[in-house]
Amino acid sequence: MSNTTNGTTPFxxxxxxxxxxxxxxxxxxxxxxxxxxxxxxxxxxNWSFELFFIGVVVFIFIVNKxxxxxxxxxADKMFNSVHAFLKDELKFARVGFTAQxxxxxxxMDQHLHTWLTSFSTGRSCIEGINVHLHLFPRNNxxxxxxxxxxxxxxxxxxxxxxxxxxxxxxKPNGVFVGSENANVNSNSNEVLNNFKFISSIVNKAFMxxxxxxxxxxxxxxxxxxxxxxxxxxxxxxxxxxxGFITSYCKKDALNNLLNQTVDLLEFISFTDLPADKPENTxxxxxxxxxxxxxxxxxxxxxKELVLLNQLIGLVVEIYDNYTRTLVQKNETSFITNDMLxxxxxxxxxxxxxITKIAREAALEREKExxxxxxxxxxxxxxxxxxxxxxxxxxxxxxxxxxKNKQKVRM
Numbered sequence: 101m102s103n104t105t106n107g108t109t110p111f112x113x114x115x116x117x118x119x120x121x122x123x124x125x126x127x128x129x130x131x132x133x134x135x136x137x138x139x140x141x142x143x144x145x146n147w148s149f150e151l152f153f154i155g156v157v158v159f160i161f162i163v164n165k166x167x168x169x170x171x172x173x174x175a176d177k178m179f180n181s182v183h184a185f186l187k188d189e190l191k192f193a194r195v196g197f198t199a200q201x202x203x204x205x206x207x208m209d210q211h212l213h214t215w216l217t218s219f220s221t222g223r224s225c226i227e228g229i230n231v232h233l234h235l236f237p238r239n240n241x242x243x244x245x246x247x248x249x250x251x252x253x254x255x256x257x258x259x260x261x262x263x264x265x266x267x268x269x270x271k272p273n274g275v276f277v278g279s280e281n282a283n284v285n286s287n288s289n290e291v292l293n294n295f296k297f298i299s300s301i302v303n304k305a306f307m308x309x310x311x312x313x314x315x316x317x318x319x320x321x322x323x324x325x326x327x328x329x330x331x332x333x334x335x336x337x338x339x340x341x342x343g344f345i346t347s348y349c350k351k352d353a354l355n356n357l358l359n360q361t362v363d364l365l366e367f368i369s370f371t372d373l374p375a376d377k378p379e380n381t382x383x384x385x386x387x388x389x390x391x392x393x394x395x396x397x398x399x400x401x402x403k404e405l406v407l408l409n410q411l412i413g414l415v416v417e418i419y420d421n422y423t424r425t426l427v428q429k430n431e432t433s434f435i436t437n438d439m440l441x442x443x444x445x446x447x448x449x450x451x452x453x454i455t456k457i458a459r460e461a462a463l464e465r466e467k468e469x470x471x472x473x474x475x476x477x478x479x480x481x482x483x484x485x486x487x488x489x490x491x492x493x494x495x496x497x498x499x500x501x502x503k504n505k506q507k508v509r510m
Contacts, residue, residue, distance in 0.1 A: 118149055121146045121148055121149055122145060122146045124144070124146075125144050125145050125146065128144070163239070163241060164239045164240070165239075166238070166239075167237070167238030167239035167240070167241070168212065168213055168238070168239040170238050171213040171214065171235045171236075171238055171239070172213055174235060174398065174400065175206075175207060175209070175213065175216050175233060175235070176206065177405070178233060178266070178398070178399055178405065178408075179196075179206040179207050179216070179218050179231070179233075180206065181399075181405040181406075181408075181409065182218070182231055182405075182408065182409060182412070183195045183196055183206065183218070183220070185409040185412065185413070186220045186229065186412070189409070189413065190223065190412075190413065190416055191223060192220045192221065192222050192223045192226075192229070193221070193222025193223065194220060194221050194222045195218075195220045196218055196219070196220070197218070197219065206218060207231075207233075211237070212237065212239055212240070213235065213239070214234065214235050214236070214237045215232075215233075215234055216232070216233040216234075216235070217230065217231065217232050217233070218230070218231040219231075224275060224276055224277040224278075224420070225272060225273065225275065225276055225416070225419050225420050225423040225424075226270060226271070226272060226273060226416060226419060227271040227272060227273035228271050229268065229269070229270050229271075229412070230268070230269040230271075231266070231267075231268050232266070232267045232268070232269070233265075233266050233398065234263070234264055234265050234266075234267075235264055235398065236264055264397065264398045265366075265395060265396065265397065265398065266395070266396045266397070266398050266399065266408070267393065267394070267395050267396075268393070268394040268395075268396075268411075268412060269391045269392070269393055270391060270392045270394070270412070270415050270416065270419065271389065271390065271391045272292065272295060272390060272391075272419045272423060273288060273292075274287075274288030274289065274290075274291035274292040274295075274423065274426075274427075275288050275291075275423070275427075276420075276423045276424045276426075276427040276428070278424075285427045287427075291423065291426045291427060292390055293440075294426055294433070294435055294440065295370070295372060295390040295422075296372045296390065296440065296443055296444070296447075297336075297337060297341055297344075297370070297371075297372070297435065297439065297440065297443040298316050298317075298319065298320055298335075298336055298337040298341070298369065298370065298371045298372075298373065298443075299334075299336045299337075299341040299342065299344040299345060299369070299370045299371075300317060300320060300334065300335040300336060300367055300368060300369035300370065300371070301328065301332050301333075301334060301335075301345060301358070301367065301368050301369075302317070302322075302332065302333055302334075302335045302366070302367040302368075302369075303331060303332055303362065303365055303366050303367060304331055304332065304333055305331070306366040306367065307322065307333060307335070310335075310366060310367050310395070311335070313375070314369070314375045314393075315373060315374055315375055315376055315377040315378075316369065316371040316372075316373040316374065316375065317335055317367070317369060318377075319337055319373070319446070319450065320335040320336055320337050321335070321336065321337070321338070321339065322334070322335050323335075323336070323339055323342055325342060327346060327351060327355070328355070328358065329355060329358050329359050329362070331358075331359075331362045332358055335367070335369070337443060337446055338439065338442055338443070338446075340439055341435075341439060343434065344370065344434055344435065345368070345370070345418060347434040348417070348418040348421040348422045348425075348434070349414055349417050349418050349421070353414075354414065357407070357410055357411065357414060360407055361396070361407050361411065363397070364396050364397055364399065364404050364407055364408070365394075365395075365396050365411065366395040366396060366397070367393070367394075367395050368392065368393070368394050368411070368414075368415065369392065369393045370391075370392045370418075371390075371391065371392075371393065372388055372389065372390045372391070373388060373447075374387035374388060374389075375393075377454075378454055379454070379458060380454065380455070380458040381451065381454070381455055381458075384451055384454060392415045392418075392419070394411050394412065394415060396408060396411070422434075422435075
C-alpha cells in the first residue's frame with residue numbers, strides 16, 4: 101500500500117526530520133518561553149535548518165558572481181584584442197557600439213553574459229564585421245546541467261547552446277578605394293554578384309558537425325587538397341572553387357596560419373547562403389547574404405587571440421584583393437562566368453526542391469484541415485440529430501440499390 105493510501109506523503113520523513121530539529125524547543129511550555137529573554141530563546145532554538153538555507157543562498161550568490169566574472173573577463177579580453185586589431189591594423193573607422201551619452205561599448209550581451217555581439221564598419225571593401233561569442237552560463241550551473249540533459253535526450257533542442265564558440269561574419273561591400281583621393285566605384289551591386297558561391301576550408305575534426313550545423317556547407321563537396329595541411333579539407337560547391345582562397349592570399353602565410361590554428365579553427369567559409377535551411381522562397385530570399393564565416397573555439401590565451409586576429413586579417417586581405425581585381429579589371433579574375441553560372445544553376449535547383457517541399461507540406465496541411473473540418477461537421481450534426489437522419493437516408497439508398505440489383509439478376 102502506498103504512502104498516499106496510508107495518509108502520508110513522500111515528504112513526510114523529511115518534514116518529520118525538520119520538526120524534530122526543534123523538538124526540545126517546542127516542548128517548552130508557552131508560559132516558560134514568555135519568561136525567557138530573546139537571547140535565551142535564541143540559544144535554545146536549533147538554527148540548523150535556517151543556516152543551511154542561508155548557506156545555499158550564499159553559495160548560489162558566490163557561484164553567480166564568479167561565473168559572471170569569468171564570462172565577462174573572457175569576453176572583455178577577446179573583444180579588446182579584436183577591436184584593437186580592427187582599429188589599429190585594419191583601419192576600421194567605427195569599432196564597437198556607441199551607447200547613450202556617447203559612451204563606447206565593447207559589445208552587447210544577452211542572457212546574462214552568454215551571448216555577446218560586437219560590430220565594426222567603415223572600411224574599403226568591407227561593409228561590416230559581426231563578432232559573435234557564445235559562453236557557457238557559468239553563473240547558473242543548474243541551467244548548464246539541464247541544457248546538457250535536454251541536449252542528450254532531445255538533440256534538436258540543444259542547437260548551439262551546448263558548446264562555446266566564436267563566430268565572425270565578414271561582409272563585403274563591393275567598393276574598392278585605393279587611396280583617400282580615389283574615386284569610389286558606383287557598380288558595387290554588380291561587383292557583389294561575383295561573390296555568390298561557396299568556397300571553404302574546414303578542419304577535418306569538425307567536418308561532419310560543420311556540415312550538419314550549416315546548410316551552406318551541406319551543399320558542398322569535400323576534397324583533399326595537396327596544398328593544404330593534412331588536418332584540413334576543401335568544402336566547395338564545385339571543385340573549381342577550391343582555389344579561390346589561395347588565389348587571393350599568400351599560400352605560405354595561409355598554410356603557416358592553418359598549421360598554428362589546428363586546435364582553434366573549425367572552418368573558414370565564403371558563402372551567400374543561410375546557415376539554416378530555408379522553409380520557403382520568402383525565407384530563402386530574406387536570409388541570403390554574402391559573407392565569410394570564421395568559426396573557432398573561444399580563444400583563452402594571448403597566442404590564440406593573436407591567431408584569431410590573423411584569421412580575420414586573412415579574410416579581409418582576400419576580400420581586398422578580390423574586390424580590387426573586379427573593380428580595376430587589370431588582371432583576370434579567378435572566379436569565371438562559367439563558375440558563377442554553375443553556382444546560380446545549383447541555387448535554382450535547390451530553391452526548386454525547397455519550393456516543392458513547401459508546396460507538398462501546404463497540401464498536406466490543407467488535407468488535414470479539411471479532414472478536421474469534416475470531423476467537426478459530423479460532431480455538430482450528431483449533436484443536433486441531423487447525422488442520424490443522413491445515415492438513415494444513406495442506409496435506405498444502399499438497400500434500394502441492392503434490391504434493384506437483385507431484380508435485374510432475376
